[in-house]
Amino acid sequence: MDPASTPRRPVLDVRALTKVYGEGAAAVHALRGVSLTVQAGDYVAIMGSSGSGKSTLMHILGCLDVPTGGRYLLDGVDVGQLADRQLALVRNRLIGFVFQAFNLIPRTSAVANVELPLAYGGVRGPARRRRALAALDAVGLADRADHHPNQLSGGQQQRVAVARALVTEPALVLADEPTGNLDSRSTDDILAVFDLLNAAGRTIVLITHEPEVGAQARRLIRLRDGQVHSDERQDQPGRHTAGVGR
Numbered sequence: 001m002d003p004a005s006t007p008r009r010p011v012l013d014v015r016a017l018t019k020v021y022g023e024g025a026a027a028v029h030a031l032r033g034v035s036l037t038v039q040a041g042d043y044v045a046i047m048g049s050s051g052s053g054k055s056t057l058m059h060i061l062g063c064l065d066v067p068t069g070g071r072y073l074l075d076g077v078d079v080g081q082l083a084d085r086q087l088a089l090v091r092n093r094l095i096g097f098v099f100q101a102f103n104l105i106p107r108t109s110a111v112a113n114v115e116l117p118l119a120y121g122g123v124r125g126p127a128r129r130r131r132a133l134a135a136l137d138a139v140g141l142a143d144r145a146d147h148h149p150n151q152l153s154g155g156q157q158q159r160v161a162v163a164r165a166l167v168t169e170p171a172l173v174l175a176d177e178p179t180g181n182l183d184s185r186s187t188d189d190i191l192a193v194f195d196l197l198n199a200a201g202r203t204i205v206l207i208t209h210e211p212e213v214g215a216q217a218r219r220l221i222r223l224r225d226g227q228v229h230s231d232e233r234q235d236q237p238g239r240h241t242a243g244v245g246r
Contacts, residue, residue, distance in 0.1 A: 009076050011171050011203045012038035012061065017070035019056050019226075030056040031067065032226040038205060040171075043198040045206045045217035053226040055176075058207045062174050063091050075171040092121050096165030098175035102157045104149045111136060111145040114164045121168060135163035139193050155186025162193055166202075173197065175206040179213055191216050 019031040031053045038044055048054040059065035060072060063079055072079050075094050082090065091097075096117075104113045114132040123131070136142050139159040149157050158178060165173050175194075179187040191213065198204055198218070206217060214220050215234070222229045 008040050010037045010073070011040050011042075011075055012036065012205070013071075013073040014061075015071045015073075017057070017060065017067045017072065019053075019060065019065075020068045030226055031060075033070070034223075034226070034228055035070075036221060036228060036231065038172075038203065040203050041198070041201050043194070043204045043206075043218040044221060045208055045214040045219070046221045046223065047208055047211070047214045048223035048229075049209070051225075052223040054207050054209075054223050056226075057223065058174070058176050061172075061205065062095055062097060062176075063087050092117055093168060094171045096168060096170035096173045098158070098161050098165045098173065098178045100177040100180040102149070102154075102161045102181075104157055104160060106149055109146050109148060110141060110152070110160045110163075113149075113160055114167050117164060117168045131167055132163070135167040136160070138166060138197070139163045153186065154182050155189045158182060158186070158190050159193060162190070162197075166197070171203065173202055173204045175204065177208055178206065179208070179210065187213070 014034060014036050017031050017034040018029070021028045021030060034053070034057060046054050046057065056065070060067050063074070066080065074090065077090060077094070079087065079090060105116075111129065111132045114135050115128045118128040118131060133142065133145060136145050139162050141156060141159050141163065144152060144156060149160070152160065162173075162178075165175075179190055182190065194204055194206070195216070204217075206213070208214050218235050219231070219233050221231045
C-alpha cells in the first residue's frame with residue numbers, strides 16, 4: 001500500500017466516555033457516553049453551558065482525571081492502562097496545555113517559563129534554550145524573551161503560555177478558556193496565533209463558552225447534559241492572522 005494513502009492515526013479517539021461523581025441518589029453523571037475522534041491537524045472548539053460536561057471532558061482529555069467508563073486513546077496510547085507516573089510522562093510529552101490564568105512564574109523571564117516543560121523532560125540547557133526561543137518566535141515574542149510576566153500585557157503573557165505549550169512538540173495543544181481573561185484585542189491576537197499554528201499543522205482542541213471564539217475553529221462540538229449535542233465542520237479561512245506580533 002502507498003504510505004501516502006494510509007489513514008493517519010487519530011490524535012484523539014474517545015469512545016463512550018462516562019464520568020460519575022458520587023454514589024447512589026447523590027451521583028452526578030457529568031459525562032454520559034461521549035464519543036469523538038480528532039484527526040491530526042484539526043482545530044476543534046468544544047462549547048457548552050455550565051454543567052454541560054465540558055470541564056470534565058477537558059480534564060479527561062488532558063489526563064488530569066480518569067473516566068468512570070469508556071476508552072480514551074491519545075495518539076494511539078490507551079491512557080486508561082497507564083500508571084500515574086506514565087500519565088505524567090504522557091502529559092509532558094504529548095499534550096501542550098494553555099490555561100485561562102496563564103500560570104506563568106512571576107519572577108522568571110519569558111524564555112525561562114517556556115523552558116520549564118523541557119526541564120521536566122530532562123532536556124539539557126543549550127538545547128532547552130534554543131527550543132524555547134524558537135517557540136517564542138513562533139508566537140511573535142522573540143523580542144520579549146527576557147521580559148518577566150509583569151512587564152508583559154495579558155495577551156503577551158498568554159502568548160508566552162502558548163509558546164510553553166508548543167515547546168515539547170506535543171501531539172495535541174489543549175486550551176482551556178484561553179481568552180477568558182483577555183480584552184477583545186488580546187483575544188484577536190491569541191486567535192491569530194492559533195490560526196497560524198493550525199495552518200502549520202498543529203492539532204488544537206479548545207474549550208470555550210464564547211461563541212466568537214468557537215466560531216474561529218474549523219470544527220465545533222457542542223455538549224449538553226454530558227452528551228455530544230452537535231458536531232459540525234465550519235471550515236473557513238482564518239480571520240485573525242494580521243494581529244500576531246502587535
